[in-house]
Amino acid sequence: MNPNHVGANSFARLANRVRMNSHLRGVHPESHKALSAEPPIRVLPLPERLFVPLQQHIGAPARHLVSVGEKVKKGQLLAASVGLVSAPVHAPTSGRIIAIGDFPGSHPSGLEMPTLTIEPDGDERWIESEPPSNPFALSPEEVALRVGAAGIVGLGGAAFPAAVKLNLSRRSEVHTLIMNGGECEPYLTCDDRLMRERASQIVEGIRLIAHATGASEILVGIEDNKPEAIAAMRTASFASPVRVVQVPAMYPMGSEKQMIQVLTGQEVPAGGRAADIGVLVHNVGTAFAVQQALRLGRPLVSRIVTVSGGAIMAPCNLEAPIGALAADLVRACGGLRSDAARLVLGGPMMGTQLSSLDVPLVKGSSGVLALTSAEVEQTRPGPCIRCSSCVSACPMGLLPLEMAARIRAGDPASAVDWGLKDCIACGSCSWVCPSHIPLVHWFNHAKGDLAARERLKMKNEATKKLADERSERMARIVREREEAARLRAAKKAAADAAKKAAAEAAAAAKAVEKAAEKAKEEVAP
Amino acid sequence: MTTLTHSPHAHAQTSVSQVMVTVMLALTPATLFGFWLYGWPAINLWVVALSVALASEAVTLKIMGRPVRGALLDGSGLLTAWLLALSLPPWAPWWLAAVGSLFAVVIGKQIFGGLGQNLFNPAMAARVMLLISFPLEMTSWIAPLPITSAAAPGFLEGLAITFAGMPPADGVSSATLLGHVKTELGREISWVQALSGFFDPAGFALGQRAGSLGETSAVLLLIGGLALIARRIITWHIPVAMLAGVAIPALLFNLIAPERYPGLDYHLLSGALILGAFFIATDPVSSPNSASGQLVFGLGCGLLTWIIRTWGGYPEGVAFAVMLMNAGTPVIDRYFKPRIYGRDRKGVALNPGVGANLFARVAVRISSRLPGGKEK
Numbered sequence: 097m098n099p100n101h102v103g104a105n106s107f108a109r110l111a112n113r114v115r116m117n118s119h120l121r122g123v124h125p126e127s128h129k130a131l132s133a134e135p136p137i138r139v140l141p142l143p144e145r146l147f148v149p150l151q152q153h154i155g156a157p158a159r160h161l162v163s164v165g166e167k168v169k170k171g172q173l174l175a176a177s178v179g180l181v182s183a184p185v186h187a188p189t190s191g192r193i194i195a196i197g198d199f200p201g202s203h204p205s206g207l208e209m210p211t212l213t214i215e216p217d218g219d220e221r222w223i224e225s226e227p228p229s230n231p232f233a234l235s236p237e238e239v240a241l242r243v244g245a246a247g248i249v250g251l252g253g254a255a256f257p258a259a260v261k262l263n264l265s266r267r268s269e270v271h272t273l274i275m276n277g278g279e280c281e282p283y284l285t286c287d288d289r290l291m292r293e294r295a296s297q298i299v300e301g302i303r304l305i306a307h308a309t310g311a312s313e314i315l316v317g318i319e320d321n322k323p324e325a326i327a328a329m330r331t332a333s334f335a336s337p338v339r340v341v342q343v344p345a346m347y348p349m350g351s352e353k354q355m356i357q358v359l360t361g362q363e364v365p366a367g368g369r370a371a372d373i374g375v376l377v378h379n380v381g382t383a384f385a386v387q388q389a390l391r392l393g394r395p396l397v398s399r400i401v402t403v404s405g406g407a408i409m410a411p412c413n414l415e416a417p418i419g420a421l422a423a424d425l426v427r428a429c430g431g432l433r434s435d436a437a438r439l440v441l442g443g444p445m446m447g448t449q450l451s452s453l454d455v456p457l458v459k460g461s462s463g464v465l466a467l468t469s470a471e472v473e474q475t476r477p478g479p480c481i482r483c484s485s486c487v488s489a490c491p492m493g494l495l496p497l498e499m500a501a502r503i504r505a506g507d508p509a510s511a512v513d514w515g516l517k518d519c520i521a522c523g524s525c526s527w528v529c530p531s532h533i534p535l536v537h538w539f540n541h542a543k544g545d546l547a548a549r550e551r552l553k554m555k556n557e558a559t560k561k562l563a564d565e566r567s568e569r570m571a572r573i574v575r576e577r578e579e580a581a582r583l584r585a586a587k588k589a590a591a592d593a594a595k596k597a598a599a600e601a602a603a604a605a606k607a608v609e610k611a612a613e614k615a616k617e618e619v620a621p
Numbered sequence: 622m623t624t625l626t627h628s629p630h631a632h633a634q635t636s637v638s639q640v641m642v643t644v645m646l647a648l649t650p651a652t653l654f655g656f657w658l659y660g661w662p663a664i665n666l667w668v669v670a671l672s673v674a675l676a677s678e679a680v681t682l683k684i685m686g687r688p689v690r691g692a693l694l695d696g697s698g699l700l701t702a703w704l705l706a707l708s709l710p711p712w713a714p715w716w717l718a719a720v721g722s723l724f725a726v727v728i729g730k731q732i733f734g735g736l737g738q739n740l741f742n743p744a745m746a747a748r749v750m751l752l753i754s755f756p757l758e759m760t761s762w763i764a765p766l767p768i769t770s771a772a773a774p775g776f777l778e779g780l781a782i783t784f785a786g787m788p789p790a791d792g793v794s795s796a797t798l799l800g801h802v803k804t805e806l807g808r809e810i811s812w813v814q815a816l817s818g819f820f821d822p823a824g825f826a827l828g829q830r831a832g833s834l835g836e837t838s839a840v841l842l843l844i845g846g847l848a849l850i851a852r853r854i855i856t857w858h859i860p861v862a863m864l865a866g867v868a869i870p871a872l873l874f875n876l877i878a879p880e881r882y883p884g885l886d887y888h889l890l891s892g893a894l895i896l897g898a899f900f901i902a903t904d905p906v907s908s909p910n911s912a913s914g915q916l917v918f919g920l921g922c923g924l925l926t927w928i929i930r931t932w933g934g935y936p937e938g939v940a941f942a943v944m945l946m947n948a949g950t951p952v953i954d955r956y957f958k959p960r961i962y963g964r965d966r967k968g969v970a971l972n973p974g975v976g977a978n979l980f981a982r983v984a985v986r987i988s989s990r991l992p993g994g995k996e997k
Contacts, residue, residue: 366963366970543923
């Protein structure tokens with residue numbers, strides 16, 4: 097790498113960072129990370145049943161390839177990806193498929209989704225695989241292909257298929273790879289533990305991702321409340337192009353846009369993607385999964401999950417197979433205390449509430465929390481006093497109180513003028529509101545409402561277009577018929593005219609003939 | 622069956638009543654000083670203002686069929702009455718405080734729709750109403766007569782002053798500095814002469830002057846205001862801008878025509894400026910919500926205060942200035958919004974090739990052309 101290049105670039109970045117840090121906004125919720133940060137990662141004892149949903153990612157659900165009664169090995173492909181944005185699903189353990197059908201998923205309502213049920217045989221037999229001897233010798237396309245085949249999705253929570261992102265980034269010629277080790281959600285420590293315990297694998301995974309995209313700058317952003325993880329990652333990345341950067345602990349630092357802003361000083365243009373400014377962001381857990389797939393040939397079949405909260409007996413991090421029930425995880429952590437008031441999948445700021453612990457863990461699940469009512473701090477909402485706490489908290493620079501006022505007035509469309517579509521739903525506004533107004537709830541509702549309206553509008557437009565086309569088609573047919581009839585009439589008229597003319601001509605000729613004959617006769621005598 | 626709730630599943634330890642109580646605590650030192658300085662009649666006035674506010678709010682809510690308890694306990698009505706009491710002449714008759722409180726709570730707040738809905742600061746609306754309707758009572762000032770001094774009225778005498786309209790003894794009544802200077806300037810006497818023997822900056826800063834119940838001690842109000850900033854109840858924008866709005870023209874005009882225009886210390890230490898800058902103009906409901914908007918709002922409050930004090934018919938202008946700027950808040954909110962991430966000031970999506978991004982790209986491009994640079 098050219099030193100001049102680095103110098104100019106880092107100078108620009110420094111100047112930008114000074115400018116942009118003044119814009120950094122967010123909140124400082126109590127972290128509660130000490131609950132689960134210290135005990136090492138434990139492997140969850142194999143549950144009696146595993147429930148593997150076919151859709152664990154953003155995009156189309158995978159199509160299952162196995163049938164009931166079939167024996168599978170650990171890592172065997174169970175369901176293939178469908179379409180451009182999708183991810184395959186693999187067997188999290190060896191055993192037998194005992195059911196294929198609907199099972200409650202990680203939706204607050206307990207919505208059922210297509211799920212494969214596996215009865216483990218306890219042998220944990222892996223499929224035979226032939227990992228490449230040197231994954232760095234593979235072409236970038238080949239790396240992306242293997243990442244896709246291993247069913248890897250973003251493990252930070254969004255669960256976007258990783259290979260799709262790699263290919264998009266390569267095509268957009270990204271120059272900077274940012275690895276997100278922010279983990280700004282309170283309670284969650286799964287990335288922290290992973291970085292402390294498996295830093296060298298993560299760094300190798302990071303370099304593989306960089307290899308697959310051609311990024312030359314590699315930054316790992318870790319919040320300053322994880323000094324052990326920072327030290328471990330610095331040691332592991334020593335003398336490599338991977339640079340570990342300590343970022344201030346603030347929610348939502350781990351959001352892609354905010355991490356890019358603090359590390360590069362650049363902003364993702366509204367409505368655009370990180371790739372538009374030459375940046376690719378991946379979670380550190382994803383890097384670990386990539387390393388496992390390319391070094392060991394193992395698809396993504398397990399993940400680290402934080403089980404924590406004031407109502408969990410012994411909070412800790414578990415390495416659990418995909419498809420284990422939240423109840424299995426909680427049981428492995430000593431069970432629930434009696435004062436559990438709320439169950440949450442994910443972090444407390446953006447996670448979804450669970451109505452029951454009998455839902456399976458999916459690739460994007462970072463935590464299972466059981467919170468007491470004191471931790472939840474729920475109060476009836478009061479009137480907005482326009483204190484603007486939400487304005488200073490919003491990391492996107494929006495005016496949540498103005499948006500909420502418009503949504504309340506039943507006009508979500510005008511909330512868009514105040515930034516509704518730029519809202520990242522981080523919940524900072526709701527967290528800070530002294531009147532306990534569920535602002536982000538309203539915003540998500542309004543976004544859904546607007547999306548529905550837009551769909552309806554598109555549908556109406558499509559219907560209208562079809563109707564217009566039909567009437568045009570009908571008019572054309574009528575027009576063509578008339579035209580044909582007119583042509584036919586004209587032809588007939590022409591033919592008639594010709595006939596008439598011919599008859600006249602014939603008559604005239606006859607007359608001429610007659611006259612000639614007459615003349616002859618007259619002449620003859 | 623569990624009740625399902627939306628994220629976040631955590632919340633900051635804060636509530637509206639906590640905000641109100643913090644503001645009241647910040648007002649306490651200046652209020653206690655006012656009680657000490659003006660004795661029992663001031664205490665009576667404060668009690669009347671707060672009780673009438675609570676009672677009228679309860680009755681109004683009941684009539685409108687709204688839940689009484691929650692709205693009453695949020696503390697907003699008490700705070701409004703507290704601020705109003707601090708802005709009244711300390712020995713004013715009880716009905717002045719009662720009418721003011723009633724107006725502030727019912728007309729100033731509840732008629733607009735209750736907490737958070739009012740366009741104008743209720744306390745200032747009430748004060749302006751009183752000033753226009755009862756100019757005599759609203760400008761009958763008394764000289765400081767500390768409660769511990771021998772001449773100060775006792776408890777019973779205090780009740781008589783507040784509730785029976787007993788006229789204050791001769792020599793007690795006084796004029797405020799602003800009023801005094803206004804009168805003297807009107808008589809073609811320069812403010813320097815007018816001030817001699819009347820204005821002592823150090824004593825004024827501590828609060829040793831005639832004035833409203835709680836506006837006199839600039840130091841104690843400043844301590845309370847800074848505590849509010851430290852507790853993040855308010856931000857620095859409005860107070861600093863409002864003080865600057867008074868200070869800049871005061872300095873400028875004093876420099877040009879020192880004999881006609883009083884200087885900085887006179888303006889900062891007299892009247893309700895400190896109370897207004899930290900506690901009145903910062904009322905969240907009636908002030909703009911973005912930092913830039915708050916700067917404009919504060920500057921406007923300060924400028925108008927100075928203009929009214931200098932050229933207006935009234936000696937003091939804080940209440941008018943704040944109300945005028947309150948009326949401008951919706952307009953300010955429309956034009957002064959924070960910049961949205963990924964968009965420019967006008968709200969247009971950032972172009973990936975412009976600004977900061979362009980700078981980085983140019984740097985990369987130049988360096989790649991240097992000897993040994995990366996060739997594309």
